[in-house]
Amino acid sequence: xxxxxxxxxxxxxxxxxxxxxxxxxxxxxxxxxxxxxxxxxxxxxxxxxxxxxxxxxxxxxxxxxxxxxxxxxxxxxxxxxxxxxxxxxxxxxxxxxxxxxxxxxxxxxxxxxxxxxxxxxxxxxxxxxxxxxxxxxxxxxxxxxxxxxxxxxxxxxxxxxxxxxxxxxxxxxxxxxxxxxxxxxxxxxxxxxxxxxxxxxxxxxxxxxxxxxxxxxxxxxxxxxxxxxxxxxxxxxxxxxxxxxxxxxxxxxxxxxxxxxxxxxxxxxxxxxxxxxxxxxxxxxxxxxxxxxxxxxxxxxxxxxxxxxxxxxxxxxxxxxxxxxxxxxxxxxxxxxxxxxxxxxxxxxxxxxxxxxxxxxxxxxxxxxxxxxxxxxxxxxxxxxxxxxxxxxxxxxxxxxxxxxxxxxxxxxxxxxxxxxxxxxxxxxxxxxxxxxxxxxxxxxxxxxxxxxxxxxxxxxxxxxxxxxxxxxxxxxxxxxxxxxxxxxxxxxxxxxxxxxxxxxxxxxxxxxxxx
Numbered sequence: 001x002x003x004x005x006x007x008x009x010x011x012x013x014x015x016x017x018x019x020x021x022x023x024x025x026x027x028x029x030x031x032x033x034x035x036x037x038x039x040x041x042x043x044x045x046x047x048x049x050x051x052x053x054x055x056x057x058x059x060x061x062x063x064x065x066x067x068x069x070x071x072x073x074x075x076x077x078x079x080x081x082x083x084x085x086x087x088x089x090x091x092x093x094x095x096x097x098x099x100x101x102x103x104x105x106x107x108x109x110x111x112x113x114x115x116x117x118x119x120x121x122x123x124x125x126x127x128x129x130x131x132x133x134x135x136x137x138x139x140x141x142x143x144x145x146x147x148x149x150x151x152x153x154x155x156x157x158x159x160x161x162x163x164x165x166x167x168x169x170x171x172x173x174x175x176x177x178x179x180x181x182x183x184x185x186x187x188x189x190x191x192x193x194x195x196x197x198x199x200x201x202x203x204x205x206x207x208x209x210x211x212x213x214x215x216x217x218x219x220x221x222x223x224x225x226x227x228x229x230x231x232x233x234x235x236x237x238x239x240x241x242x243x244x245x246x247x248x249x250x251x252x253x254x255x256x257x258x259x260x261x262x263x264x265x266x267x268x269x270x271x272x273x274x275x276x277x278x279x280x281x282x283x284x285x286x287x288x289x290x291x292x293x294x295x296x297x298x299x300x301x302x303x304x305x306x307x308x309x310x311x312x313x314x315x316x317x318x319x320x321x322x323x324x325x326x327x328x329x330x331x332x333x334x335x336x337x338x339x340x341x342x343x344x345x346x347x348x349x350x351x352x353x354x355x356x357x358x359x360x361x362x363x364x365x366x367x368x369x370x371x372x373x374x375x376x377x378x379x380x381x382x383x384x385x386x387x388x389x390x391x392x393x394x395x396x397x398x399x400x401x402x403x404x405x406x407x408x409x410x411x412x413x414x415x416x417x418x419x420x421x422x423x424x425x426x427x428x429x430x431x432x433x434x435x436x437x438x439x440x441x442x443x444x445x446x447x448x449x450x451x452x453x454x455x456x457x458x459x460x461x462x463x464x465x466x467x468x469x470x471x472x473x474x475x476x477x478x479x480x481x482x483x484x485x486x487x488x489x490x491x492x493x494x495x496x497x498x499x500x501x502x503x504x505x506x507x508x509x510x511x512x513x514x515x516x
Contacts, residue, residue: 044213045221048210051238051239052237052239053237053238054239054240054242055079055081055239055240056073056509056510056514057069057073057080057241057244057246057506058083059073059080059082059246060083060206060247060248060249060282061082061084061091061249061282061480062083063091063186063248063250063478064189064495065477065478065479066249066477067082067093067186067189067190067193068189068503069506071192071196071506072502072504072505073506073507073509073510074506074510076507080198081201081239082193082200083201083204083220083239084201085202085206085226085228085249085277086202086228086276087203087228088202089202090183090186091250091278092182092251093182094181094187095181095182095275096182096494096495097180097182097312097316097320097491098183098184098185099491099495100144100151100185100496100499101120101144101166101169101173101492102144102149103115103116103117103119103141104116105145105149105173106149111163113171113172113173115171115173117138117142117144118141119170119171120141120173121134123168123169123170123490124141124486124493126344127486127490128486128487128488128489129487131487132484132485133483133486136459136483137484139500139501139504140484140493140497140500140501144500147496147499147500148496151185151188155185155188155189155192156188157177157188158177158184159175159177160176160178162176163175163176165325165342165426166320166342166490167303167324167340167341167343167348167490167491168343168344169342169490169492170426173492174491174492185495203224203226203234204222204223204226205223205226205231205233206220206221206282207220207285209221209285209288210238214472216472216473217241217244217245217289217472218240218515219240219245220238220239220241220245221237222238222239228276228277229279241473242514243510244473244474244475244509245474245509246461246476246505246506246509247455247474247475247480248477248478248480248502248505249282250278251454252280253272253273253448253449254272254275254277254278254448255279258280259299262296262297263297270447270448271305271307271448272311272447273305273312273313273448273449283296283455286463286474286476287455289471289474290465290466290471291455291456291463291464291465291474291476292456292464293456293482294456294482295452295453295482295486295487296451296453296454296482298488299448299450299452299453300346300349300450300451301345301346301349301447301448301449302345302446302450303446304319304320305445306358306444307443307445309381312447313383314378314381315383315384315444318371318378319361319442320491321370321374322363322367322368322370322440323341323363326366326432326434327341328341328361329362330359330360330362331360332358332360332399333357334400335402335407336403337411337422338351339352340420340424340425341425343425345449345488345490345491346488347488349446352444352445358443358444358445359444360442361441361442361444362408362439362440362441364438365437365438365440366436367434383442384441384442385440385441388437389437389439390404390405393441408435412435414427415431415433452482452485452488453482454476454482455482456481456483457477457481457483460504461475461476461477461504463475477501477505478494478497478501479497479498481501485497
């Protein structure tokens, strides 16, 4: 019989496992196969003899979640350091579409729309295929209106007066920023932090989370003056987190290696809506210190993007705001609708991909006028095409004209009867028949948009380890976490998720007892 000491020698630590099996590939296996190592086997990181800098709370990432955490931590009298690896702050949040879900909001009441947090939760669970961690999803739904009002009353964010109805939502409930961009929120967060005396430090790449022998995360090892994407650029520095580290580094939609390990279909040939820095290194490091991975293989594609422009672009503003709400999307090979234009993102993306070619979104002069400025921009860029007649449109995209004509007439009849008898689509109260020239068309093909999986957290935003207990001194919020959205995230719920849990993470991190 082996002695206890010999058994200890033979134990495989998580860090040794990663070295032996190739890092990212190993962690992909963790997410998929559910490999669990004894949390006591997670090796400690050697702390520096001297720290280069210190603060109560160290925040990794400067999008919605990171900035919200910074604001709340500072307001709780903690000293705060915000680290951003890219040259400018904001991450994906600053190029976000600027729509935020709020269930039971004053704007809904003003417009006579009946809604509730419970209905939003039901919509989230249905879209998420009931893989959501309900206790987390519930917090997002029930705090949605509260957090939107916080952005208005505390941050000074300005929204349009009309609500947006996005796919998968039972009713119109999403506020849209005045400029249709997440920058309207991020810039206000940055202004607030500036008043509070907190600056975002850019070019700061997280190399390691420093977890001590007692199991607590006590700081970070970073590369200062980092230049994306050179991982060896910059100078090594160590920053002490006297109370806690908050991870708010976003998802990994632009990490080709890691995302294809999770979903082999998402190769380099599949475009992404994300900014270049949406990569997996912070997630991998969190797993490396013992965080539990949750559903990393659930990766969402946006069904409103166009193959005729790179990245997120501006096409989604027309596709989601005009075509999906007031027009129709057809398969050009048949001239027929093939999916509910307001279904959840996965349903629509899967349906488009199944046809093996881009879909065609169609709108008329009446609906295009609702987004006149964006329509003109898209026409100028050649992404949206304008046609005098529906026949001309059909010829241009090789769509069977009679079939397309029948599709439009059938859809128009649904508007009159008030019911979409084919796909059960929600019909906008102000929707009118598609019959006024000129007609507009856009090609639609999905792009990688959001990664639903990440580290496990609890309602306090504490990161949970493999022993099902929180990792001391480590919090997380936003897209780097998993479980909130399940298989599919509803549009406009990401901002709420980031803001709700960002604020929670900041408050609780600041309330931690200092270890030094």
